[in-house]
Amino acid sequence: EDQVTQSPEALRLQEGESSSLNCSYTVSGLRGLFWYRQDPGKGPEFLFTLYSAGEEKEKERLKATLTKKESFLHITAPKPEDSATYLCASSYNTDKLIFGTGTRLQVFP
Amino acid sequence: KAGVTQTPRYLIKTRGQQVTLSCSPISGHRSVSWYQQTPGQGLQFLFEYFSETQRNKGNFPGRFSGRQFSNSRSEMNVSTLELGDSALYLCASSRGDRGRGEQYFGPGTRLTVT
Numbered sequence: 001e002d003q004v005t006q007s008p009e010a011l012r013l014q015e016g017e018s019s020s021l022n023c024s025y026t027v028s029g030l031r032g033l034f035w036y037r038q039d040p041g042k043g044p045e046f047l048f049t050l051y052s053a054g055e056e057k058e059k060e061r062l063k064a065t066l067t068k069k070e071s072f073l074h075i076t077a078p079k080p081e082d083s084a085t086y087l088c089a090s091s092y093n094t095d096k097l098i099f100g101t102g103t104r105l106q107v108f109p
Numbered sequence: 110k111a112g113v114t115q116t117p118r119y120l121i122k123t124r125g126q127q128v129t130l131s132c133s134p135i136s137g138h139r140s141v142s143w144y145q146q147t148p149g150q151g152l153q154f155l156f157e158y159f160s161e162t163q164r165n166k167g168n169f170p171g172r173f174s175g176r177q178f179s180n181s182r183s184e185m186n187v188s189t190l191e192l193g194d195s196a197l198y199l200c201a202s203s204r205g206d207r208g209r210g211e212q213y214f215g216p217g218t219r220l221t222v223t
Contacts, residue, residue: 094208
């Protein structure tokens with residue numbers, strides 16, 4: 001069964017302290033690797049889609065990368081407003097997304 | 110460009126009742142997928158509709174059903190509600206490129222079953 005595993009479950013950072021979130025996925029047949037941000041009580045907000053190993057995408061303080069077996073979401077010099085749950089999801093020849101359980105990020109001033 | 114909209118935003122129902130939730134996708138998107146989100150199980154795929162046809166289905170009982178209209182708007186129905194159906198129900202829309210391309214989520218419908 002296709003699976004997505006995220007680590008760590010929770011991460012506390014000081015403002016300005018850079019870090020990375022990890023997402024491991026079932027490799028065979030991957031069509032897309034997605035990153036979302038979700039704030040409490042809201043729907044997931046689309047961040048990035050990655051399609052092939054070696055691909056990188058950036059948006060403000062966030063950078064997503066994809067290797068042959070995992071993806072990373074790098075957060076550079078985070079601010080308190082970056083606090084949220086970050087979700088990773090994969091797709092395999094359908095629009096069904098398989099989600100990980102997320103990393104809950106808290107950034108303190 | 111308007112985003113994905115869902116109605117109603119909040120709903121309280123009694124066990125045994127049924128409920129219908131609505132989702133309007135982004136203009137031009139032909140695929141609508143539905144997900145259930147709970148603290149214990151995370152985001153679980155319910156089903157996907159593309160051009161009025163169910164294209165994919167998750168592992169939920171037959172009490173959960175859906176449909177899509179010719180304008181791509183979608184509804185999902187849950188019959189004989191159980192306490193465990195309390196959750197945030199999310200829909201996502203996309204162009205429908207079978208796993209490639211962005212999928213955008215709506216704000217969700219918070220269903221509480223008492």
